[in-house]
Amino acid sequence: MDSIAKINRKRKILDLLEARGTLSINELAEHLGISPITLRKDLADLEKQRLIVRVWGGVSLSTQTTIQEPPFEDRSVENLEEKRAIARVAVTLVKPNDVIALSGGTTTYEFAKLLGGIPNVQVVTNSVNIAYLLLRLGVRIAMPGGFSREGSYSLFGDRAEDFFKGIFIDKCFMGVDGIDTEGGLTTLNPSEASIYTSMINSAHTLIVLADHTKLGQKKLIPMSPIDNVDILITDELASKDILKKLEKKGIKIEIAPLESQLESYSHSDYKFK
Numbered sequence: 001m002d003s004i005a006k007i008n009r010k011r012k013i014l015d016l017l018e019a020r021g022t023l024s025i026n027e028l029a030e031h032l033g034i035s036p037i038t039l040r041k042d043l044a045d046l047e048k049q050r051l052i053v054r055v056w057g058g059v060s061l062s063t064q065t066t067i068q069e070p071p072f073e074d075r076s077v078e079n080l081e082e083k084r085a086i087a088r089v090a091v092t093l094v095k096p097n098d099v100i101a102l103s104g105g106t107t108t109y110e111f112a113k114l115l116g117g118i119p120n121v122q123v124v125t126n127s128v129n130i131a132y133l134l135l136r137l138g139v140r141i142a143m144p145g146g147f148s149r150e151g152s153y154s155l156f157g158d159r160a161e162d163f164f165k166g167i168f169i170d171k172c173f174m175g176v177d178g179i180d181t182e183g184g185l186t187t188l189n190p191s192e193a194s195i196y197t198s199m200i201n202s203a204h205t206l207i208v209l210a211d212h213t214k215l216g217q218k219k220l221i222p223m224s225p226i227d228n229v230d231i232l233i234t235d236e237l238a239s240k241d242i243l244k245k246l247e248k249k250g251i252k253i254e255i256a257p258l259e260s261q262l263e264s265y266s267h268s269d270y271k272f273k
Contacts, residue, residue: 014190017061024058082211082235085256087111098170104154105175107209129153156191164198172203178217181245184226186219193221212237
């Protein structure tokens with residue numbers, strides 16, 4: 001099994017290649033602060049996984065790694081009723097004076113719409129559209145610098161990653177592409193993985209917002225082991241078998257009722273540490 005340092009190096013390689021295209025061995029080694037010999041071992045592993053390809057002058061991402069997501073606007077209407085139900089439950093976990101982090105994504109965007117009425121809450125996010133929405137609602141925000149990615153409203157890169165390493169967060173509300181007992185939290189996009197890992201590691205409590213289609217899924221890049229998750233908020237269509245496996249990992253499961261059944265939901269009894 002790879003060490004944490006090696007996993008982080010590989011993820012950084014994918015981040016750099018996504019941001020800059022083709023890079024030479026020497027350029028990558030310089031960015032990572034490692035020897036070309038060590039780098040070549042990492043590249044050999046990534047090539048076996050078909051995540052990178054050797055090209056004239058260096059290496060680049062393989063075509064299967066650069067997965068094109070549908071535009072945010074298209075994704076935002078998928079399972080919209082479930083996402084709004086999840087958001088309504090998530091907002092009950094936010095208290096006045098909390099410092100909370102929001103990842104980018106369509107479910108967290110629905111959640112952000114509900115934060116305007118909570119006194120003195122402060123939100124840190126790398127999502128430009130969530131930040132703009134919150135500013136219009138009068139919510140205090142903090143954002144990192146960084147680079148944009150085509151098809152996304154979020155900022156990524158070393159500056160964004162370092163920003164989250166240097167702050168403390170009470171509660172992190174994280175959207176994911178997949179959550180699985182073995183694979184942990186995963187994403188389709190290499191550029192997201194490092195910054196969201198930093199966001200998670202800076203948080204006291206990790207709360208995952210994931211509709212039923214994300215459960216039991218292992219996507220391309222790992223962001224966090226399942227043991228880091230404190231609470232999962234999902235919808236009524238979630239597989240009972242998968243939820244039982246997640247509960248055995250010590251995760252508190254919150255099932256979000258649809259709007260017609262909202263009166264049946266009572267606030268979470270989760271005891272924050």
